[in-house]
Amino acid sequence: MKWKEQLLQLSPYQPGKPIDDVKRQYGLEQIVKLASNENPFGCSENVSTAIKSSTASFPLYPDGNATNLREKIAGYFGLSPSQFIFGNGADNIIQIISRALLKPGLNTVMATQTFSQYKHNAIIDGAEVREVPQINGEHDLDGMLEAIDESTSVVWVCNPNNPTGTYISEDRLVSFLEKVPNDILVVIDEAYFDYAVAEDYGSSIHLLDRFPNIIVLRTFSKVYGLASLRVGYGISHSEIIKTLEPAREPFNVNTIAQAAAIAALDDKEYVNFCKQKNREGLEQFYTFCEENGLNYYPSQANFILIDFNKDGNEVFQYLLERGYIVRSGQALGFPTCVRVTVGSKEQNEGVINIMSELLAEKTIVS
Numbered sequence: 001m002k003w004k005e006q007l008l009q010l011s012p013y014q015p016g017k018p019i020d021d022v023k024r025q026y027g028l029e030q031i032v033k034l035a036s037n038e039n040p041f042g043c044s045e046n047v048s049t050a051i052k053s054s055t056a057s058f059p060l061y062p063d064g065n066a067t068n069l070r071e072k073i074a075g076y077f078g079l080s081p082s083q084f085i086f087g088n089g090a091d092n093i094i095q096i097i098s099r100a101l102l103k104p105g106l107n108t109v110m111a112t113q114t115f116s117q118y119k120h121n122a123i124i125d126g127a128e129v130r131e132v133p134q135i136n137g138e139h140d141l142d143g144m145l146e147a148i149d150e151s152t153s154v155v156w157v158c159n160p161n162n163p164t165g166t167y168i169s170e171d172r173l174v175s176f177l178e179k180v181p182n183d184i185l186v187v188i189d190e191a192y193f194d195y196a197v198a199e200d201y202g203s204s205i206h207l208l209d210r211f212p213n214i215i216v217l218r219t220f221s222k223v224y225g226l227a228s229l230r231v232g233y234g235i236s237h238s239e240i241i242k243t244l245e246p247a248r249e250p251f252n253v254n255t256i257a258q259a260a261a262i263a264a265l266d267d268k269e270y271v272n273f274c275k276q277k278n279r280e281g282l283e284q285f286y287t288f289c290e291e292n293g294l295n296y297y298p299s300q301a302n303f304i305l306i307d308f309n310k311d312g313n314e315v316f317q318y319l320l321e322r323g324y325i326v327r328s329g330q331a332l333g334f335p336t337c338v339r340v341t342v343g344s345k346e347q348n349e350g351v352i353n354i355m356s357e358l359l360a361e362k363t364i365v366s
Contacts, residue, residue: 043225050263090232102127113333165299
């Protein structure tokens with residue numbers, strides 16, 4: 001087989017362990033998954049109603065243009081329908097951007113550590129990857145500017161950042177964008193936008209009026225609770241979207257997902273409820289960390305990265321065997337940390353109790 005050489009260097013994305021597998025392996029009856037930043041409260045009742053009342057004909061392909069969803073979101077943001085591109089999750093939009101803009105001879109600039117799929121897709125498409133180390137878990141925007149040259153095609157900005165939960169203030173972001181040449185696409189990944197509460201953090205969508213070279217990514221997988229249905233979208237200038245569209249697979253957002261996203265968008269009260277519960281949950285983890293002298297990154301997302309000053313894989317395994325699935329920092333570039341999704345109050349209390357037991361032991365028994 002004439003495989004791409006760069007493909008042979010890569011491992012596939014490693015999702016959180018499946019609940020059923022953990023139950024079977026460790027003989028547990030109840031598992032709490034806090035690994036993939038899913039919404040512990042599920043989705044809006046509007047979504048359940050929309051799915052139950054759907055008249056979709058399963059033998060037919062979905063609307064490849066996502067017409068109704070496109071018009072709904074355009075009205076929601078007060079933008080033109082031509083300013084949106086839709087994907088099978090925001091991951092799909094990342095893949096489309098990489099496919100359209102990256103190739104051998106070009107480079108792409110990003111932070112390290114940040115969302116893995118920016119680098120993953122760039123490697124597959126043969127581009128040079130320029131990673132700029134973060135400073136205290138935050139994007140080093142000055143360092144990223146220094147990494148840009150005439151061969152740079154795409155710059156990735158994850159805001160809030162995954163896996164640290166840190167954010168870039170609007171003033172800092174604008175100052176950065178003013179210095180990036182207009183022939184370079186800046187991708188502002190706002191997957192966790194709906195959870196952010198910092199006063200100096202703002203939506204980048206209104207910056208489209210000022211900058212001709214940005215695209216903003218959003219998803220229905222997080223606060224809207226539609227992770228299993230996979231709906232993501234990008235917002236940019238119509239000309240950018242028009243040029244990206246040929247790189248998008250046909251029918252890439254299924255019919256049920258489109259209907260669910262439309263219904264979810266209407267329930268602002270539910271989004272606000274989830275946002276408030278998330279802040280309360282983060283405070284539970286902050287209190288735990290401070291009481292136990294553990295370092296952590298204050299988060300603007302729905303997860304927290306905690307430094308246990310131990311091998312992250314061992315911490316992960318300890319929690320796993322006791323029914324809690326989290327994410328080891330080993331795979332995220334923070335080897336002594338674990339990333340924990342904020343769950344319900346009861347789920348947070350449960351995992352905090354197990355983490356407290358771990359800290360009380362002199363050694364970790366795997």
